[in-house]
Amino acid sequence: MLNVYRLDSEEKSKDYEGLLSRFEEREPYFSSRYMNIFSGGFENLIYFLFESDETGATILMPGYLKPIVIGGERTSYFDFITPYGYTGPLFSPNISVSDIMEFWKCVDQWYADNNVVTEFVRFNLLGNEAHYSGNVFPTMLNIKGKILDEENQWRDFDYKVRKNVNKAKREGLTSRIYFREIKDEEILEFHRIYIQTMERTNANASFSYSFEQFKTFITQNNNAAICTVYFEQTPISSELLLISKDSIFSFLGGTNEEYFHKRPNDFLKIEALNWARNNEKKYYVLGGGYGFEDGIFKYKKSFFPNDVVNYFTGRKIVNNDAYNQLVEKANNFRLAKGLEKLETNDTSFFPLYNKLN
Template identity: 45%
Template sequence: MELVINKILNEEDFELYLKTVESFDIINPFYKLLASNIEELLNDKLRYFTLKNDDGEVLVLMPFILRKVPYLEDGQVYYDVISPYGYSGPLFNQDMSRGHLITFWKLVDEWYKANNIISEFVRFSLNHNFQFYSGVLIPTLSNVRGAILDEETQWSNLKQKVRTNYRKGASNELRADIVDGVKPEDVERFYRIYISTMKRVNADTDYFYSLDYFKNIARLSKGKILITFIYKDDTPISTELILISGNTLYSYLGGTLMDFFNLRPNDFLKVEVMKWARKRNFKYYNLGGGRVDFDSLYSYKKSFFPNDEDVIFYTGRKIIDKEVYDKLDKIMNAEVYLEKEEVMEEENDSKISFFPAYRRNAFNR
């Protein structure tokens, strides 16, 4: 067995990465969006591990971002590893011997120790690809994933307020346009609604993606993408970008124009997506979770699938060098207010405590 560390520095590197990803049986769409954030590509941060057998066949692939820790000690440079945004972790075929995962994590940890990697944070996929993880596995967020059922059963399973809101949308003559051959002009139409929504809700800067980011998603997804628009007359008032993987639709990002909230276009949109999915034999519609478990956003999503069991999103946390980790924590957070320090020390819920701790000061992220 051989562990190879691959860089993605240009289009040719990325095409090789995509070719390797596409050699697997079932591909989560987030693996293909790896280079949609051009900033990470230009800054030489993108890497991916491949575990190869003696015949050179790739058994396991895992993308990651290598980050330099913003602190030097006696000229020593330290790094940490974080998975790209979205569902990630190791990619492998389901018929592969799980013993190879043990080998994979063993070789990864050896590489970390040899290359001054202090910590690792992994966002795993929803298919239990965290098996044999060598760090600490954290059940982080409940994801609402609903089965696509026959129309009558699906309708009766919706919460009453969803049915009421859908009827209101229909009575106001809303209509859905679900685009499955996404063109640049569709992305631009989506982006106008999306970015206005981010401004309205004062979203974190991390969510102010560029138009090029979404155009790259459309290009890299190679047809595994939908954009749903809800129209009032000739005006698009609500939208959702959806990624496709196997028999599952993944709600990714979207938005709604504030002036049309009273028409309930969001509820109308999701029910229309279910109708579209049913006709095309999709089995699941994944709406994701809240900002934290069981908040108002989660409750809203759950109203569409109140009878379905949630899927747990797991993250992995690993400290490779505890001595250096603790030293960095103390030094890099020296200016954090005392009361914030006390909150973090008292916080026993590892689901919400910041990791790695030495980056919890915003200036160090």
């Protein structure tokens, strides 16, 4: 049986978090606090809850049910997109293939009954794209590093990583990992470095999270940690880590450019990795780059050269007629602005009707 609930307030998030506690894998990207602060807030946020009558298995999938607006005009249609990061459906341990297939069948029917035209799913790295009822795309490469014993791990690093870490140690860099009961001053150290980095790199304004936002997220979650690197007691590099049962995830961070020559970035990654190993984690997920095998991706790969995996997204057109009408409407808007007409076979952007610039 499938039920759909709104997740549009702090009050409703309490029920959602209660459901989330049923699952062994407490994936941090499914947290309502994560979604509220880092993935668009509570507005338009819903979640699907599927409970199998046969096996008692449970599937939970949050996402944004957004009204489709073209050229400032709201249509009668909606699209659905899962939160930023590693999300999609979350399965209870006793899930079966038939349960998964029934879940997607029920979701698709709900879409059809509620004027939902398209679905875009960001899957996690645990294989939850299997048996998806839409089209699965290998969207980009990610680094999901296997955590080995210290000797073999060190041997697997690229030579440049080992060289940089040795230099950082000679420079006298130290680190601290803050996990649970994190103090305001420890969050503030991270926030100052993070904001300076966002300003230096001209990052999109949407990444300028406030100290209060970070404090709220960190203090209300047991799945967040901060790794900070120091030079003579001065914090020079810091990163917010997300924690699951088996993994740590590199999330947001920055470095004071005055100390780049001391190689704090490489040192931070190794210190976080050592902490993860000591806490019996299996993976250190560094993610991907901004483009296909760009410089950021290659930097991450230097830590785990053999641990490249595909990051999958899912695309689904529920109502083809409505989709084509919306693309035509978007084309009229684009042509009026002097932009090129959209081609329906263009797979570089989905859904096409949202490509208005």
